[in-house]
């Protein structure tokens with residue numbers, strides 16, 4: 001089944017109204033037997049082992065081999081001599097899990113006892129990457145595992161390669177959540193990450209004749225050793241129905257009478273801190289049919305119909321929506337969002353609700369951080385729990401609720417701001433819609449009081465809007481409810497306050513803050529780049545892994561010739577490792593001592609992969625028209641990696657163009673091997689870990705004012721690639737930190753972009769006035785890359801020439817100049833190495849540990 005088949009089938013099932021699917025069903029009453037919720041043994045244990053604390057197996061080669069063989073034999077049920085690589089991988093992963101488990105149990109026990117305030121990180125996506133390598137690093141078992149596997153006749157590298165990464169995110173936003181939970185565990189800060197255990201993660205990208213074809217990501221199919229279900233902690237989630245009022249003594253109250261429900265089954269994933277004995281929890285929810293569905297089977301006597309109903313419930317967590325930054329407003333998506341936050345809020349309250357605990361103290365126990373607007377429906381959900389279930393006064397509940405949430409915004413694109421039609425919300429979550437209206441009414445009354453006779457202002461701040469359709473603006477709801485609102489880089493936070501939410505930042509200036517994103521140095525430097533890591537450790541000792549500011553001490557080494565040589569050798573080793581991988585993984589043959597120029601990120605117009613391809617086509621055009629002698633240019637290998645959302649037509653046409661240009665350029669003898677293009681399919685975290693350490697040049701070329709932060713840019717700089725970039729997102733901060741001399745800046749600034757937009761951007765004028773640009777576009781339009789077919793790239797070309805919101809042509813000349821500066825700089829390898837080392841030394845700021853410190857001081861403990 002292809003990915004689009006899968007999505008279509010899901011949508012068909014979802015489109016049937018829930019009432020139709022579950023006609024005649026009463027809401028289920030899930031009352032598990034008391035036995036399930038009893039803690040502890042039935043009588044006092046007598047065996048000394050049963051009384052002892054949980055301990056990890058001995059951290060020795062013998063201890064490891066013993067655990068491994070036991071897992072293989074009794075867990076996996078095979079003898080070593082008959083085991084497959086997958087058997088071996090699963091047994092190895094479970095062995096490592098054994099070592100983590102005692103620490104996880106100890107962390108959760110400690111948390112229960114100290115009642116320290118926790119972060120509840122709510123994110124619809126976690127792009128975790130492979131787990132085994134990170135778990136071995138965190139437990140410092142790498143060497144032991146390697147020796148233990150060798151002693152069993154196995155190769156650790158091969159076993160690690162067997163792991164399928166959990167692709168439970170689209171790109172930067174999901175990867176950020178994964179970096180954050182890693183940092184919190186490493187800093188021993190209590191955190192529980194909440195999210196969705198999608199059965200199918202981000203689709204697997206393949207290319208057929210240069211075009212993207214999506215395949216479902218069946219990451220669970222070979223077994224998944226890292227997640228373990230806790231069915232006894234399952235939570236019921238209601239949907240649909242209506243609300244009614246009733247009298248409770250002398251107060252009138254509202255209750256929700258839902259029409260259907262599902263069960264949320266939690267899977268725990270361990271989040272180990274780096275060599276600190278701490279293991280936090282990531283809890284991902286999976287939807288299951290409740291007993292109501294079994295009843296339906298029994299009552300209806302229509303087995304097929306009943307199974308369809310069951311499928312309906314379980315569809316909720318079936319698949320991750322593959323849109324990055326353009327929400328589609330689909331009902332199933334809203335179901336997913338409510339499903340996971342309802343489970344998570346309930347779960348957290350269940351955990352803290354011991355005898356004597358007063359829910360009024362909830363803000364002292366947790367801050368729920370909203371990773372974008374996806375989890376914002378948690379706000380009315382907590383209000384509903386407090387007002388309807390606990391029978392609190394509205395104001396009392398609001399006071400607690402607004403101290404429990406903080407909101408992170410991730411975008412500036414208007415089309416990325418989530419909006420839910422009132423009709424849809426009212427049908428799926430009627431009580432929540434009422435609560436949202438009430439929040440809005442109370443808020444607008446406050447605004448009108450503070451700004452009397454300014455109805456325009458009140459309307460501009462209304463959570464519910466009438467245009468173009470009656471709908472709820474989730475970013476506004478999050479801003480009204482959150483105690484803090486943050487952007488994800490300095491420039492982004494500025495623009496967020498000034499342009500996206502100006503009325504709110506004027507109303508509550510102290511609510512708005514910035515936390516610049518970061519990446520975990522464990523995965524993206526220590527694990528991904530062992531050679532550079534060793535060099536750094538040789539120079540500074542091991543402390544940098546948890547204190548990345550210490551990279552500053554590398555600064556003098558930029559002047560050290562031996563260090564520079566070793567640095568270049570590490571880069572070269574990384575390139576060879578990458579080329580070997582691409583040969584094996586994609587059949588891509590790369591060769592030569594080239595500048596490795598890398599652009600990897602989601603395919604989106606605003607990120608401007610088109611600008612990069614125009615530069616390549618321009619180089620090629622000058623070679624074939626003999627205006628440039630290929631033997632005089634700096635040999636360059638350009639690597640792309642990018643998935644396009646399946647429904648994003650233009651993005652897919654751009655992928656097609658890149659692949660066709662690559663085919664042509666790579667096989668044209670006139671190029672003399674001085675320019676190569678590689679586009680390995682299915683860019684993901686695993687590939688990123690191999691690509692980024694090998695790169696010389698990092699392409700961060702979005703239109704200024706469009707990329708909220710970027711985190712790929714940080715990973716590259718930390719691995720000693722130089723950036724060619726616009727003044728956008730965190731590029732601005734990278735450039736400030738590394739210095740203009742160590743950064744290839746180009747393009748319009750955000751105010752210049754705004755001015756050009758206001759005066760009317762006319763791409764044709766750039767085309768007409770720049771012969772080099774014209775020649776490149778004409779070459780694409782001539783059919784030179786499409787076997788003479790002049791229409792093949794019409795959508796891309798006409799967009800660039802007539803519509804392009806992201807003004808690629810306006811920055812072309814400046815980009816080409818900056819690329820010329822790159823070539824000149826690369827010609828002097830010693831100078832280049834200095835610049836690259838300074839990039840590493842000066843970007844310790846971009847550790848996600850620092851981001852966590854900023855969240856703590858500006859938001860969670862503010």
Ligand SMILES: *Cc1c(COP(=O)(O)O)cnc(C)c1O
Nearest residue numbers: 171172601684685688710711712
């Ligand atoms: C870091 C990362 C991203 C984000 O890249 P940007 O260049 O910031 O958009 C996306 N996908 C993967 C797999 C990543 O590792």
